[in-house]
Amino acid sequence: xxxxxxxxxTSNISxxxxxxxxxxxxxxxxxxxxxxxxxxxxxxxxxxxxxERLTNKLMNTGHRGKTHRMRSGNFTGKGLHVYNTVQKAxxxxxxxxxxxxxxxxxxxxxxxxxxxxxxxIEYGGARYPQAVEMSPQRRVDFALRTITQGSYQKTFRxxxxxxxxxAEEIISAYNLDNKSYAISKKFELERQADAAR
Numbered sequence: 001x002x003x004x005x006x007x008x009x010t011s012n013i014s015x016x017x018x019x020x021x022x023x024x025x026x027x028x029x030x031x032x033x034x035x036x037x038x039x040x041x042x043x044x045x046x047x048x049x050x051x052e053r054l055t056n057k058l059m060n061t062g063h064r065g066k067t068h069r070m071r072s073g074n075f076t077g078k079g080l081h082v083y084n085t086v087q088k089a090x091x092x093x094x095x096x097x098x099x100x101x102x103x104x105x106x107x108x109x110x111x112x113x114x115x116x117x118x119x120x121i122e123y124g125g126a127r128y129p130q131a132v133e134m135s136p137q138r139r140v141d142f143a144l145r146t147i148t149q150g151s152y153q154k155t156f157r158x159x160x161x162x163x164x165x166x167a168e169e170i171i172s173a174y175n176l177d178n179k180s181y182a183i184s185k186k187f188e189l190e191r192q193a194d195a196a197r
Contacts, residue, residue, distance in 0.1 A: 010100075016107075017110045022046070023046045026050060032049045033052060034052065054147075057147075057148045058086065059082050092167035093170055096171060097171065104170060111182075113140060114142060116134060116190055116194075117132060117193055131197045132193075150172075
């Protein structure tokens with residue numbers, strides 16, 4: 001039987017959210033690292049293992065907010081460093097919760113994935129916010145981005161390691177805790193969408 005990192009079995013894990021089921025890949029894999037061989041194919045990222053997508057997102061978490069000022073350059077390009085960090089974080093999650101950490105990660109992604117977002121429409125020369133449903137692939141991307149950004153935010157200028165910050169963020173998102181950056185961002189986005197209906 002193939003186990004992730006030669007430690008955790010992913011064959012019996014199921015995704016509870018039917019909308020995300022097709023976009024979270026849990027096929028058995030030993031090393032979640034394909035070195036971007038399909039990165040030029042549009043929408044192919046859904047076929048990557050979800051843990052590999054988390055490691056890729058840690059390498060470049062993207063911008064926080066629309067100002068493009070706050071970004072993370074900590075790990076960019078350091079694939080092996082991120083690989084070891086994610087492995088350590090999953091070990092910490094397993095130690096704290098005594099559960100399969102991949103299962104905890106899946107539940108955290110489901111909890112942190114918003115259903116609605118806002119877009120701007122122009123009507124008669126004026127711009128208005130309009131609530132729209134978020135596509136499933138975008139929901140997974142948003143959840144992974146906010147989880148990694150939250151873990152970087154927790155560890156910035158602190159003695160906490162990034163592995164510990166990532167583990168704490170995953171556990172907080174799993175427990176639907178408001179201390180989680182990903183959960184607070186999800187609630188904020190859904191509140192804005194409700195106001196723009």
